[in-house]
Amino acid sequence: EVQLVQSGAEVKKPGESLKISCEASGYTFPSYWIAWVRQMPGKGLECMGIIYPGDSETRYSPSFQGQVTMSADKSSSTAYLQWSSLKTSDTAMYFCAREGGRFWGQGTLVTVSS
Amino acid sequence: QPVLTQPPSASGTPGQRVSISCSASSSDIGTHTVNWYQHLPGTAPKLLIYSNNQRPSGVPDRFSGSKSGTSASLAISGLQSEDEADYYCAIWDDSLNDPWVFGGGTKLTVL
Numbered sequence: 001e002v003q004l005v006q007s008g009a010e011v012k013k014p015g016e017s018l019k020i021s022c023e024a025s026g027y028t029f030p031s032y033w034i035a036w037v038r039q040m041p042g043k044g045l046e047c048m049g050i051i052y053p054g055d056s057e058t059r060y061s062p063s064f065q066g067q068v069t070m071s072a073d074k075s076s077s078t079a080y081l082q083w084s085s086l087k088t089s090d091t092a093m094y095f096c097a098r099e100g101g102r103f104w105g106q107g108t109l110v111t112v113s114s
Numbered sequence: 115q116p117v118l119t120q121p122p123s124a125s126g127t128p129g130q131r132v133s134i135s136c137s138a139s140s141s142d143i144g145t146h147t148v149n150w151y152q153h154l155p156g157t158a159p160k161l162l163i164y165s166n167n168q169r170p171s172g173v174p175d176r177f178s179g180s181k182s183g184t185s186a187s188l189a190i191s192g193l194q195s196e197d198e199a200d201y202y203c204a205i206w207d208d209s210l211n212d213p214w215v216f217g218g219g220t221k222l223t224v225l
């Protein structure tokens with residue numbers, strides 16, 4: 001059974017760093033793109049970018065280029081999304097999904113507030 | 115990069131058939147297939163339709179998808195209260211700079 005399990009909710013202050021995770025199981029992790037999707041409060045779904053764990057090739061959606069960093073660790077079948085300096089506008093639910101969106105993580109709520 | 119436009123809201127009564135449209139800004143959509151997702155607040159989105167009109171196993175046949183030209187549609191027949199959710203169309207193409215483009219979403223209300 002394919003599963004994507006994300007790390008738990010985070011509460012951070014502006015300027016802090018953060019790395020959230022998405023652990024995959026039930027399939028060959030290196031062989032499928034993983035996407036990160038943001039949903040801001042009351043808004044729709046936005047793809048932040050995708051990463052191919054096989055060679056760590058990344059494609060950042062234009063709105064998110066330079067704002068976040070995606071990475072993947074084949075040894076632990078885990079994808080990561082990180083921020084170096086959070087802003088209050090980063091407050092959102094973040095989902096990981098396998099390419100095409102057949103399988104999704106449960107979401108990680110990130111709250112950034114002073 | 116295509117932009118996908120959906121109506122912000124739709125509604126219907128139990129048992130009715132409703133349709134949600136997804137219009138692309140360019141003819142690029144002609145070379146891509148469209149997926150549809152159902153999203154209930156606080157849960158992960160669920161794939162309803164892939165490749166324009168294919169249902170994953172477990173999705174009731176009340177849900178159907180179609181595509182013609184630069185538009186796609188999701189139809190829900192025999193509307194049920196549990197169908198009240200947000201619905202998104204999307205195109206996936208990992209060769210694009212913007213690899214997964216979502217429509218703005220349609221809030222479906224079951225009256």
